[in-house]
Amino acid sequence: MARRVLITGRGTVNALGGDVAHTLAALAAGRSAIGPVTCREVERLRIRVAAAVSVPDLEAVFPPEMRQMHDRVSLLALLAAREAVAEAGLEAAELSSERTGVVLGTAGGGLETWNDAFRAVYAEGRNRVPPLTVPRLMPNAPASAVAADLGIVGPVLCPSAACASAAQALALGLHFIRSGLCDVVIAGGSEAMLTFAGIKAWEGLRVLSPDGCRPFAADRNGFVLGEGAAVLVLEGEDHARARGARAAVELAGAALRGQGGGDPVRPSAAAAGAVMRAALADAGIDPAGVDHVNAHATGTRQGDAAEAEALARLFGPRIGKLPVAATKGLHGHAIGASAAIEALACLLALEEGVIPPAGSHGVDPALGLDLVTGKARKAEVATCLSSTFAFGGLNAALVFRRVG
Amino acid sequence: MGAATDRDATGDPALLPLLRSVLAEEGLVPPEAVTPQAELEALGLDSVRMTQVIFALEERLDITFPFDGEGAPPRTVADLARLVARLRGGGV
Known part of the structure; x- marks a missing residue:
């Protein structure tokens, strides 16, 4: 173990x-x-x-x-x-x-x-x-x-x-x-x-x-x-x-993957799915065990569409009921710092049961996502998946889990 | 480098106020500690601070310091004043 x-x-x-x-x-x-x-x-x-x-x-x-x-x-x-x-x-x-x-x-x-x-x-x-x-x-x-x-x-x-x-x-x-x-x-x-x-x-x-x-x-x-x-x-x-340190959450798994070629600034749904799947495997859980997704979701037309497609493939019909956070709508895209800032949003969901909204806008119905928007949502979250898809085709996913 | 005479020991006295101000602003040295005899290292001027001081002197006086290895580095404030005076005079 x-x-x-x-x-x-x-x-x-x-x-x-x-x-x-x-x-x-x-x-x-x-x-x-x-x-x-x-x-x-x-x-x-x-x-x-x-x-x-x-x-x-x-x-x-x-x-x-x-x-x-x-x-x-x-x-x-x-x-x-x-x-x-x-x-x-x-x-x-x-x-x-x-x-x-x-x-x-x-x-x-x-x-x-x-x-x-x-x-x-x-x-x-x-x-x-x-x-x-x-x-x-x-x-x-x-x-x-x-x-x-x-x-x-x-x-x-x-x-x-x-x-x-x-x-x-x-x-x-x-x-x-x-x-x-x-x-x-x-x-x-x-x-x-x-x-x-x-x-x-x-x-x-x-x-x-x-x-x-x-x-x-x-x-x-x-x-x-x-x-x-x-x-x-x-x-x-x-x-x-x-040393008696307090901790409510573990970093349960992670995966790093290259996109395998293609357009360096256009995300690939297949590669996005692969890295999320690999992170879940590293954490020893399957997609059914995920309560919440903190999406990369930068707000670009192509990037968000590819990510939504990857999430739909990974979670199947359940994606319509899985709360998704997209907090770059609030703090912007802090590029090389963004995954760590978003990790704090994951911890908020895990520790306090609060999923922050993406902003005040609505969600594109074509994407089929349960995006948290408007105001924060209270939810019981024990496991959270957070993904990042970088220019240059370098993708990463992290799995956070509450500990007893 | 010739043997130090009394005049050489303080360098160009007119430069001292300038050095005092640059060493204080860029080198973060207390102005009162900047005397001709004071050793630069003892004033807390490590390599980073010293490069800041050299940059400021170059900018203010429109001079160019030689790179490392070209002559002995200044040890005291008076050495620095002498070097600056020479660079302003056009000779190295």
């Missing part, structure tokens, strides 16, 4: 709130954090809505030397990790054990730093950039910052897999603990792409909505970029019990 992996801490900063409590409250209230973009040269953007982190004020929280050293993507990760570790009650000796690791994903790394450096050398014709440009922009900067902040000497990794970065991090954390490499893994993702060029890049791909994210709605027209960080403390059950 595989070593069971419990979730003993949670932390986040995202558009919905500056910590877990505010995020869960906003999810339960169905409050959308999508609003106007405020980056410089916003007048040159065609897409002017996003879900930005507004609290806390990073300038007030971090001293100048920290802000000098770290890009926004790392500062967000630091706040999320500190909150998760505090909730887990991990002490310095546990953090500095060689058996404690950090796996923190990001798709873009220090995009603001890249943007500023390129602006300096290309647009402004300058011949030098700030000396900390490289350590600020490197994709492993958030993982490194968290590891340094917490005094981690065990394995520290940064999976970068577009929208699946945090899902890969959580899956790797699960396997590190199952395999006995680690007892504790601080895992999740961080993203901060709401810069002029960051939004421009997504604009070019024509996947962003100009007016809001409406997952699975008939009039859905794209996703809305978000930002933020979310971190879970994953811990071997034996280790958690020995």
Whole structure:
């Protein structure tokens, strides 16, 4: 029997709130954090809505030397990790054990730093950039910052897999603990792409909505970029019990799959189904044992349709009665952090029996889904499946289960 | 590098206020600790802080510091002042 992996801490900063409590409250209230973009040269953007982190004020929280050293993507990760570790009650000796690791994903790394450096050398014709440009922009900067902040000497990794970065991090954390490499893994993702060029890049791909994210709605027209960080403390059950840590949910299974070719930015229903099936098999349950699905559901026409098709094939006629959450309608798509932010929504459903709504829109009847929309739904949820389908054809699925 | 004379020991005195302000702003060093004799390492200027200081001096004075290995690195504030004075004078 595989070593069971419990979730003993949670932390986040995202558009919905500056910590877990505010995020869960906003999810339960169905409050959308999508609003106007405020980056410089916003007048040159065609897409002017996003879900930005507004609290806390990073300038007030971090001293100048920290802000000098770290890009926004790392500062967000630091706040999320500190909150998760505090909730887990991990002490310095546990953090500095060689058996404690950090796996923190990001798709873009220090995009603001890249943007500023390129602006300096290309647009402004300058011949030098700030000396900390490289350590600020490197994709492993958030993982490194968290590891340094917490005094981690065990394995520290940064999976970068577009929208699946945090899902890969959580899956790797699960396997590190199952395999006995680690007892504790601080895992999740961080993203901060709401810069002029960051939004421009997504604009070019024509996947962003100009007016809001409406997952699975008939009039859905794209996703809305978000930002933020979310971190879970994953811990071997034996280790958690020995130190008296509280845990209500386990990460029961995970799967990572390549799409096997095809269009790198068009999701495949077959591949989506395969990864969800594999995650359930890893958790040792069949589709009939799933009470709730937290969908990837970015709000694009093709992506949502492919996902709905995959869910219908996986669950059969039962899909019409299986509550589906699509919370990117509230917190936007935080790309490499999204799977970890959505894991918090899964925990809300599992721990408090509250499934957050996707927004105030209706559901496309052609999709045949029981989408939770309008307001949160009370439901008894013991097992939750959460899926992520990333550009580049990298898919992931996670299974969360309540523990007694 | 010649032997230090009294004048060399403090570098260009006119540079001290500038160095004090840059070391305080970019190096996060208390201004009162910035004396000609103070050793840069003892002021808490690790490699990261030192690169910040060099960047700020380059930007403010429109000079270019040599890369590592081209001459001995400055050890004290006076060494730094001497180096800056030389770079401003056009010679290295």
